[in-house]
Amino acid sequence: xxxxxxxxxxxxxxxxxxxxxxxxxxxxxxxxxxxxxxxxxxxxxxxxxxxxxxxxxxxxxxxxxxxxxxxxxxxxxxxxxxxxxxxxxxxxxxxx
Numbered sequence: 001x002x003x004x005x006x007x008x009x010x011x012x013x014x015x016x017x018x019x020x021x022x023x024x025x026x027x028x029x030x031x032x033x034x035x036x037x038x039x040x041x042x043x044x045x046x047x048x049x050x051x052x053x054x055x056x057x058x059x060x061x062x063x064x065x066x067x068x069x070x071x072x073x074x075x076x077x078x079x080x081x082x083x084x085x086x087x088x089x090x091x092x093x094x095x096x
Contacts, residue, residue, distance in 0.1 A: 012073040020050040041083040
């Protein structure tokens with residue numbers, strides 16, 4: 001999935017008011033955390049993930065690969081993830 005810089009800016013603005021859906025703690029990136037991210041993206045399309053331990057830039061490529069999503073922004077220890085719904089009837093966010 002390719003997201004343009006204009007679309008990333010739009011998605012970051014939408015994510016401003018969101019709270020983190022998934023928190024990655026001392027156990028790091030586990031299969032269950034990837035599963036939680038995938039389920040959250042399927043229902044919300046745009047989520048925040050808080051990284052409590054480690055460097056978020058180490059986790060970002062792994063999360064993108066495993067969850068088949070796109071990192072549209074990062075602030076502090078938070079990653080903003082986006083994945084368009086596979087079902088065309090359930091698409092919530094219309095990108096510019």
